[in-house]
Amino acid sequence: MMSKGADVVVIGGGIIGSCCAYYLVKEGLKVALVERGEICGEASKTCQGHLFLWELPEINIILAKASKKLYRQISEEIETDIELRNTGSMSIAESPQGLETLKQTIKELQRAGVECELLDGKEFVKREPSIMPEIAGGGYFPEDGQLNPLLATTGIAQAAKKMGAELLTETEVTGIELSADKSAVKAVMTNKGKIETKRVVNAAGAWSGQIGEMVGINIPVVPRKGNLMVVENVPDNFINCKIILASGYLDSLKGDKKVAVAANVQQTKEGNLLLGSSREFAGFDKEVNPEVISQIAAGCIKYFPALAGLNTIRSWAGLRPYSPDMLPIISDSRIEGFYVASGHEGVGITMGPITGKLITQIISGQKTDLPVEQLSVNRFAENKK
Amino acid sequence: MSNQKARTYEGDSDIKVENPDMIICRCEEITLEEILQAIREGAGSVNEVKRRTRAGMGLCQGRSCGRLVRKIIAEHTGAKAGRILPGTFRPPVRPMSLKTMAELEVDDE
Numbered sequence: 001m002m003s004k005g006a007d008v009v010v011i012g013g014g015i016i017g018s019c020c021a022y023y024l025v026k027e028g029l030k031v032a033l034v035e036r037g038e039i040c041g042e043a044s045k046t047c048q049g050h051l052f053l054w055e056l057p058e059i060n061i062i063l064a065k066a067s068k069k070l071y072r073q074i075s076e077e078i079e080t081d082i083e084l085r086n087t088g089s090m091s092i093a094e095s096p097q098g099l100e101t102l103k104q105t106i107k108e109l110q111r112a113g114v115e116c117e118l119l120d121g122k123e124f125v126k127r128e129p130s131i132m133p134e135i136a137g138g139g140y141f142p143e144d145g146q147l148n149p150l151l152a153t154t155g156i157a158q159a160a161k162k163m164g165a166e167l168l169t170e171t172e173v174t175g176i177e178l179s180a181d182k183s184a185v186k187a188v189m190t191n192k193g194k195i196e197t198k199r200v201v202n203a204a205g206a207w208s209g210q211i212g213e214m215v216g217i218n219i220p221v222v223p224r225k226g227n228l229m230v231v232e233n234v235p236d237n238f239i240n241c242k243i244i245l246a247s248g249y250l251d252s253l254k255g256d257k258k259v260a261v262a263a264n265v266q267q268t269k270e271g272n273l274l275l276g277s278s279r280e281f282a283g284f285d286k287e288v289n290p291e292v293i294s295q296i297a298a299g300c301i302k303y304f305p306a307l308a309g310l311n312t313i314r315s316w317a318g319l320r321p322y323s324p325d326m327l328p329i330i331s332d333s334r335i336e337g338f339y340v341a342s343g344h345e346g347v348g349i350t351m352g353p354i355t356g357k358l359i360t361q362i363i364s365g366q367k368t369d370l371p372v373e374q375l376s377v378n379r380f381a382e383n384k385k
Numbered sequence: 386m387s388n389q390k391a392r393t394y395e396g397d398s399d400i401k402v403e404n405p406d407m408i409i410c411r412c413e414e415i416t417l418e419e420i421l422q423a424i425r426e427g428a429g430s431v432n433e434v435k436r437r438t439r440a441g442m443g444l445c446q447g448r449s450c451g452r453l454v455r456k457i458i459a460e461h462t463g464a465k466a467g468r469i470l471p472g473t474f475r476p477p478v479r480p481m482s483l484k485t486m487a488e489l490e491v492d493d494e
Binding site for chain 2: 150151161298300
């Protein structure tokens with residue numbers, strides 16, 4: 001059962017592709033989503049579900065805030081409970097120097113419109129009695145939130161399907177047919193047949209560079225692996241704020257090291273703890289790196305000594321789509337009908353809805369909710385119009 | 386019956402799974418009806434059922450319910466018995482204390 005034609009073909013069934021399909025079909029377009037494996041089968045299933053509203057630069061913060069609002073709407077529009085909740089997040093400053101650095105970051109974030117609060121050690125320990133008592137202090141970010149990324153991705157894709165989008169899973173894109181002068185999209189070729197279309201959204205995450213190559217657009221997105229593990233259920237008061245990040249979390253995002261580990265502890269609505277996280281350039285290798293997992297365990301135990309006696313039940317790894325300038329790509333391109341929604345790295349879950357909405361506005365020629373010039377794929381070499 | 390067949394869930398085909406309230410995943414207390422709902426919404430593999438319902442996400446990581454879930458999917462999607470693969474297993478093989486995990490010595494080969 002292969003679609004003969006569509007107004008838009010979305011490539012990729014992760015959070016980004018699912019959100020694109022959702023908003024495109026709501027706009028009245030005929031949408032076919034093509035996914036090589038299963039819906040929510042790669043990075044979206046391997047993340048923590050943290051809605052991270054303070055990743056600089058400022059454009060990321062603006063996108064994240066808008067996206068969180070859209071999640072609120074989506075959670076009322078769709079049948080699936082995506083377990084969206086306002087949790088806030090905390091950042092640990094271990095040493096007085098760390099606290100001084102955090103103070104500067106907080107000033108910068110406040111200028112960018114982020115609500116945040118600096119806490120001394122005593123206040124931090126009062127709020128989180130399980131933390132090691134020696135810490136110098138930390139930050140509190142009340143706007144952050146959490147959802148279940150598995151339910152969000154599958155639920156949004158399912159809702160798009162109910163409105164008429166076709167979900168073509170186990171279907172791999174093998175090529176993109178262009179017009180004779182190579183200026184416009186004509187069809188998407190897959191292992192199950194051809195889909196006639198004038199518009200393609202490349203939401204293939206860590207693999208979006210390969211899709212770009214099919215039409216000669218340079219998308220310098222590479223996989224950046226993350227290892228995570230899940231710990232058995234613990235009582236809800238083990239941590240009060242459900243997302244607690246180590247000092248140095250923001251530093252670990254910078255792409256200057258082969259492997260960066262910054263401990264963080266998050267508790268899901270079901271009560272399990274998710275321990276992360278790491279950022280590692282290891283090509284397309286998705287195997288769990290035992291050394292990194294061990295470092296994460298050690299880092300988390302240092303901050304929360306009571307973790308030592310708890311059991312981990314599963315570890316895994318996934319590939320985030322890393323963009324070299326730390327900004328997502330949400331744009332059209334010099335090829336008419338070829339659109340890119342990728343490069344979100346660690347904030348794909350956070351930015352899914354706003355990405356889907358912006359892509360839909362770009363495709364349908366509407367004024368975009370937010371300025372998107374600096375998110376264009378044309379910022380990379382060889383892509384100028 | 387060949388050993389090959391004995392190791393697949395086909396060997397369990399005399400187990401009746403009919404009561405919608407029957408607990409299939411004991412760790413997460415997921416019922417037959419919840420699994421059927423996920424299948425109606427398009428889940429066609431053990432991993433897809435897990436993502437929607439949590440069946441197989443608990444302490445035993447699907448080691449108890451995995452075969453039953455495969456059987457239920459096969460019965461309700463019309464898939465050939467052997468086509469429904471087990472879910473993905475990941476380390477550790479059994480629950481492991483974080484202290485042990487933190488002290489793991491990794492061989493660099």
